[in-house]
Amino acid sequence: MLKISEITKTVPIDEVGVEERVARLNSRSIKKESKVQALKLALSMIDLTTLEGMDTPGKVIQLCQKAKEPHVALPNLPTVAAICVYPNMVPVAKKALRGTDINVASVATAFPSGMSTLDAKLKETKQVVEDGADEVDMVISRGEFLKGNYSYVYDEIVAVKEACGDAHLKVILETGELQTYENVRKASDLAMHAGADFIKTSTGKVKPAATQPVTLVMLEAIRDYFYETGRMVGMKPAGGIRKAKQAIQYLVLVKETLGTDWLSPEYFRFGASSLTNDLLMQIVKQQTGVYQGADYFSND
Numbered sequence: 347m348l349k350i351s352e353i354t355k356t357v358p359i360d361e362v363g364v365e366e367r368v369a370r371l372n373s374r375s376i377k378k379e380s381k382v383q384a385l386k387l388a389l390s391m392i393d394l395t396t397l398e399g400m401d402t403p404g405k406v407i408q409l410c411q412k413a414k415e416p417h418v419a420l421p422n423l424p425t426v427a428a429i430c431v432y433p434n435m436v437p438v439a440k441k442a443l444r445g446t447d448i449n450v451a452s453v454a455t456a457f458p459s460g461m462s463t464l465d466a467k468l469k470e471t472k473q474v475v476e477d478g479a480d481e482v483d484m485v486i487s488r489g490e491f492l493k494g495n496y497s498y499v500y501d502e503i504v505a506v507k508e509a510c511g512d513a514h515l516k517v518i519l520e521t522g523e524l525q526t527y528e529n530v531r532k533a534s535d536l537a538m539h540a541g542a543d544f545i546k547t548s549t550g551k552v553k554p555a556a557t558q559p560v561t562l563v564m565l566e567a568i569r570d571y572f573y574e575t576g577r578m579v580g581m582k583p584a585g586g587i588r589k590a591k592q593a594i595q596y597l598v599l600v601k602e603t604l605g606t607d608w609l610s611p612e613y614f615r616f617g618a619s620s621l622t623n624d625l626l627m628q629i630v631k632q633q634t635g636v637y638q639g640a641d642y643f644s645n646d
């Protein structure tokens with residue numbers, strides 16, 4: 347096992363190089379047939395999310411309905427990968443999604459700040475898993491990370507991973523608070539070595555949330571970790587991804603950095619509250635040539 351100091355050694359990141367590579371990949375154009383395929387793939391990778399203080403069982407049930415049947419007139423569409431909700435909504439989502447392959451993901455560990463004790467975080471994690479969560483989205487302790495207390499962050503992830511049992515663990519770095527690309531890389535390495543099944547950019551509550559350069563840095567960390575250990579870790583950009591065009595750009599980044607093995611909901615997700623409708627609109631447009639207005643789509 348590597349020492350924490352080895353896991354967190356600084357990997358220098360060429361900021362301009364990262365941004366140039368993103369810009370270069372964004373300029374790629376995609377053929378019409380591949381575009382429909384990419385739009386459907388993106389749909390299947392969504393963690394359809396509602397994380398508002400105003401959430402109600404009714405809203406969660408409505409969202410689950412949308413997850414099960416994204417568009418009434420397009421019956422052969424893939425469903426989204428998961429519904430992502432606050433802990434007290436897990437039983438509601440679990441019941442509403444019974445009989446489907448759609449997972450229930452729950453944020454835990456005092457989302458979004460993470461400002462609680464380890465005991466409370468573990469209790470919350472065990473509770474959501476007991477209530478049926480298939481996936482747990484935890485936040486790292488950014489204050490401890492920025493102080494350089496990497497062992498604290500590592501141990502916390504290891505403990506939460508253990509509390510997850512069979513549920514998959516996504517580790518949210520909250521990159522908008524990490525200040526530098528080097529820190530994003532370091533937090534990615536720490537999370538993967540501590541057992542993360544996925545690394546995730548953001549809670550959606552802090553700006554900037556997901557960005558493509560940050561995602562590229564994390565994808566490169568996943569690639570290097572895979573070369574080192576042979577273990578495939580998933581990636582989840584989250585927050586602010588609302589347009590089909592953005593989603594396709596993210597998929598190009600994944601394909602070019604990690605290859606097609608990562609182009610599946612098993613290894614790539616979008617954390618998004620309102621990307622679904624734009625993907626549906628674009629799919630309808632590609633298939634019929636007609637652009638349906640937002641009124642034809644139920645709320646995400």
Ligand SMILES: O=C[C@H](O)COP(=O)(O)O
Nearest residue numbers: 550584585586617618619
């Ligand atoms: O994890 C997902 C985010 O909370 C969703 O953020 P969004 O509302 O900007 O799509």
